[in-house]
Amino acid sequence: MEIKKIAVLGAGQMGNGIAHVCAQAGYEVKMRDIDQKFIDNGLATIKKNLDRGVKKERMTQEEADTVLRRVQGVLDLKEAVKDADLVIEAIPEIVKLKLETWKEVDEAAPEHAILASNTSSISITQMAAVTKRPEKFIGMHFFNPVPVMGLVEIIKGQSTDDATVKVIEEVSHKVGKKTVLVNEAPGFAVNRLLVPALNEAVFAIQEGVATVEDMDLAIKLGLNWPMGPLTLLDFVGLDTALYISDYFVDEFKDSKYRAPALLRKMVRAGWLGRKSGKGFYDYSGEKPVPNKF
Numbered sequence: 001m002e003i004k005k006i007a008v009l010g011a012g013q014m015g016n017g018i019a020h021v022c023a024q025a026g027y028e029v030k031m032r033d034i035d036q037k038f039i040d041n042g043l044a045t046i047k048k049n050l051d052r053g054v055k056k057e058r059m060t061q062e063e064a065d066t067v068l069r070r071v072q073g074v075l076d077l078k079e080a081v082k083d084a085d086l087v088i089e090a091i092p093e094i095v096k097l098k099l100e101t102w103k104e105v106d107e108a109a110p111e112h113a114i115l116a117s118n119t120s121s122i123s124i125t126q127m128a129a130v131t132k133r134p135e136k137f138i139g140m141h142f143f144n145p146v147p148v149m150g151l152v153e154i155i156k157g158q159s160t161d162d163a164t165v166k167v168i169e170e171v172s173h174k175v176g177k178k179t180v181l182v183n184e185a186p187g188f189a190v191n192r193l194l195v196p197a198l199n200e201a202v203f204a205i206q207e208g209v210a211t212v213e214d215m216d217l218a219i220k221l222g223l224n225w226p227m228g229p230l231t232l233l234d235f236v237g238l239d240t241a242l243y244i245s246d247y248f249v250d251e252f253k254d255s256k257y258r259a260p261a262l263l264r265k266m267v268r269a270g271w272l273g274r275k276s277g278k279g280f281y282d283y284s285g286e287k288p289v290p291n292k293f
C-alpha cells in the first residue's frame with residue numbers, strides 16, 4: 001500500500017513537527033487542531049524551522065515554499081481525515097480524549113487508512129479496540145523536536161498486523177528516521193527509562209539537593225546528556241510528563257513511577273515549560289533564567 005496523503009491531528013509541539021517532516025518527504029499533509037490560533041501557531045513554527053534550513057543552506061527558498069504549501073491547516077476533523085491514507089495523532093496525552101477522537105476518526109477515515117498514535121505512554125491496544133480496524137492501528141512515537149531527532153519508536157499493539165508495521169517502517173524511513181520495533185508495554189522502550197529519571201531530578205529539586213541550574217549542569221556534564229533533565233522537562237511539557245507518570249502508576253501499579261508533588265503543583269499553576277513561557281526556567285527574556293524552588 002502506498003501512502004500519499006497524511007492527516008496529522010494536533011498542531012502543537014509534536015503535531016507541527018510531524019507535519020513538517022512528512023511534507024518535506026513529499027507527502028500531502030492536512031494538520032488539524034481545534035482552534036485556528038493553534039493551527040496558525042503550528043504553521044508559523046514550521047515556517048520558522050524551514051527558514052532556518054534555508055539560512056543554513058540545507059534547502060533553497062523555493063524548496064521551503066513547496067514544503068510549506070504541502071501542509072494545509074484544517075479545523076474540521078472529518079475534512080482532515082476523509083481522504084487520508086494515514087492518520088497520525090498528536091493530541092494531548094489524555095486517555096479519554098484520545099479514545100473519543102479515535103472513535104470519530106474511525107468513522108470518517110477511508111477503510112484502507114492506517115491509524116497511528118504518537119502517544120508517549122498510552123496502550124496502543126486500548127486505543128485500537130475502540131476502532132473497527134485494530135489490525136491497522138499502531139504506535140508511531142516521534143521525539144521532540146521532530147525535525148531534529150532521528151528516531152521513531154514503532155509500537156505493535158496486540159492486533160497490529162505485519163503489513164501495517166511494514167508500511168509505517170517505510171514512512172518513518174522516508175521522513176528520515178531510524179526505527180525500532182517494540183511490543184506494547186507502558187512507556188514502550190524509551191519513556192520507561194526516561195520518565196522515572198526526569199521525575200527523580202524533580203524530587204531532587206523538591207528536596208533541596210541542588211539548584212535547577214546545578215542539577216542540569218551535573219547531569220549534562222556528568223552523564224554527557226545533550227541537555228539537563230529540567231531543561232528537557234521544559235521542552236517535553238510538564239503537563240505531558242505528569243500525564244505519563246500518572247498513567248504509568250495506573251498501568252504498572254508500582255509507586256516508583258509516581259510524579260513528584262512539585263511537578264503536579266507547577267502544572268496546576270500553568271507552569272508547563274517552554275510552551276507556556278515558564279517551567280523550571282523562565283522564558284520571558286532573551287535567555288532562559290532558572291527559577292528558584
Ligand SMILES: NC(=O)c1ccc[n+]([C@@H]2O[C@H](COP(=O)([O-])OP(=O)(O)OC[C@H]3O[C@@H](n4cnc5c(N)ncnc54)[C@H](O)[C@@H]3O)[C@@H](O)[C@H]2O)c1
Nearest residue numbers: 009010012013014015033038090091092093119120144236
Ligand atoms: N512533548 C514531547 O516531547 C512529546 C514527545 C513524544 C510524544 N509526545 C506525545 O505527543 C502528543 C502531543 O504532545 P505535544 O507535546 O505536541 O502537546 P501540545 O500541548 O504541544 O499539543 C497538543 C495539541 O493538540 C491540540 N488538540 C487538543 N485536542 C485536539 C483534538 N481533539 N484534535 C486535534 N487537536 C487537538 C491542542 O490544541 C494542542 O495544539 C501527546 O500524546 C504526547 O504524549 C510528546
